[in-house]
Amino acid sequence: MPQNSDRRSFLKQSTAVAGVTALSATALSASVAKTAHAAGSDEIRIVLIGCGGRGKGAMVNIFKSQGNVKLVAVHDAFAESAQQALKTLGRKAYADKIDVPPDHVFSGLEGYKAAIDVDCDLVVIATPPGFKPQQFEYAVNKGRHIFMEKPVATDPAGIRRVLKSVEESKKKGLMVGVGLQRRHEPQYKETIERIHDGAIGEVVSQQVYWNGGGIWYRNRKEDQSEMQFQCNNWYHFNWICGDQITEQHIHNLDVGCWVKNMYPVECNGMGGREQRVDGDASKSQIFDHTFCEYTFADDSKMFSQGRHLAGSWTHVGEHVQGTKGTADPSGWIKGENAWEYTGKQLNGHQQEQHDLIDALMRGDIYNEGEYGAHSTFTAIMGREACYSGKIIKWDELMEKGGDLAPGIDDFSLDSPVPESARPDANGIYPIPVPGKYKPFG
Incomplete structure (x- = not known):
């Protein structure tokens, strides 16, 4: 890069230099690091899409990093949340x-485009x-660098779309960056590196857990449309959330796949x-x-527990058994x-933003999109196995798995909700029944 290049130039031009394989990434990094601050324009301009607890938390983590960062636009489905x-x-x-x-505060389900x-x-x-x-997909098409929280989708159609966009981003x-x-x-990185180096021999089984208490529920407001209610109460609707195994247990499933350095071939x-059966909580x-x-392909197993049951045993973690020992990936063998x-x-949460902004x-560009999508798909495969009561094969679900919200690109807060989430005349939402639920639509 020219010696008078600045950070903004680099960030705008990174897509162009990516295809020039003869240019050393190390040399590029050194050039940018040497000239950006001298040019006096090393600011990273950021747009936030989604202003809930994790969105605000991610921005605080970014603000605490060592980068020269500036939040320049925000978007949320609900205008009051953005404000x-x-x-x-x-x-x-x-x-x-x-x-x-004020004109960089956007709302509505479609407002993310104007923000990006x-x-x-x-x-x-x-x-x-x-x-x-x-x-x-829209951010990739616009050539933006991206940090995306986990999980990255709720259904196989969404995963296929994300993987296609990941290839384009590369x-x-x-x-x-993906929020796993x-x-x-460092405690996970060093422990799993030792496992990969053979410290416990061959990994033969694992147990992964996200067992917690109850979760939040937001009662319906009188002036809410069905779409507004579901978006405000998103954790309870599969087309938006993907169920607890996808929304939260993905963390532990991701660790288990990282330990194995592969993804499972099937699940039951x-x-x-x-x-969650009585009163307002049944509206879920x-x-x-x-x-x-x-x-896994080598016939080793990973056993998974995920739940939100108030008053029950709670535990979040991972445990690994090998032919020469056992391990907890969070720090011991x-x-x-x-x-x-x-x-x-x-x-x-803080370290991932230190790493991203510093890079x-x-x-120094890295891409976590592929493992973010595959770990999300691991969770989706588990959900489909639990819902259907059938053995679910990775390849078949990836190829044939359906779409929980067809036409989602055109949704607004006044749109009808997807058919998969429409209540009946008594206000009861469709509930998966093992043995009857069809995993392939």
Whole structure:
């Protein structure tokens, strides 16, 4: 790069240089690092899509990074949420990192396009997963660097769309970070590296857990349309959320696949609803407990528990058994190569943003989109096994799995909800019944 290049030039031109394979990534990074600050224009302009708790949390993490960052536009389905996010972030002493004029505050299900169209370098997508495939696709088509929270979709059609966009992002040399933050925590990284180096021999089985208490529920407001109600109460509708196994348990499933360095070829499972059956809480589609048996190509197993049951045993973690010992990927190994992580415990949400912003500042582009999509698909496969009561094959589901919300690109807050989520005359939503539910539409 020319010696007078600045950060903005690099961020805008990174798609062009990506295709020039003869240019060393190391040399490019060194050139950018050497000249960006001297040029006095090293600012990374950011657009936030999705202003809920995780969206605001991701922005705080980015503000705490060492980069020269500026939030320049926000979008949320609900205008009041977008406005509240700006007030909240401003109160947290980050006012100097926010420059969002009134005409850069966008709302509505379709408003993400106008937000991404704003002159920016990085798009942070923290919306419910049902909306991410089209938002990610649009950001890639616009040539933006992207951080996208997990999970990245709720159905196989969405995964196929994300994977196609990931390939396009690689061609354009775009940064793609995905919010599976354990992959950025040194305690996990070092432990799993030792497992890969043979510290516990061959991995033969794993248990992964996300067992928690109850979850939030937002009662219907009198003036809400059905679409507004479901978007505001998104955790309880599969086309937007993907169920608890997809929305939260994905973290532990991702670790298990990382440990194996592969993805499962099939899954069988079971689950249902025990507490979410009465009153307002029954206005929900999701299960409150699941159990899955995943099988990898080498016949090793990963057993999965996921639930939201108030008053029950809670545990979030992963445990690995090998031919020479056992391990907890969060920091210890037992057996002939016993070891325990003694380094600094870092917050994964913060570290993933330190890594992303630092890499952007150095011009060191990485792409986490593929494993983000495959780990999400692992969770979707488990959900479909639990819902259907059948053994689900990875390849068949990837090829034939359906779409929970056809036409989602054209949805507005006044649109009818997808057929898969429409209540009957008594206000009861469709509930998956094992043995009757059809995983392929």
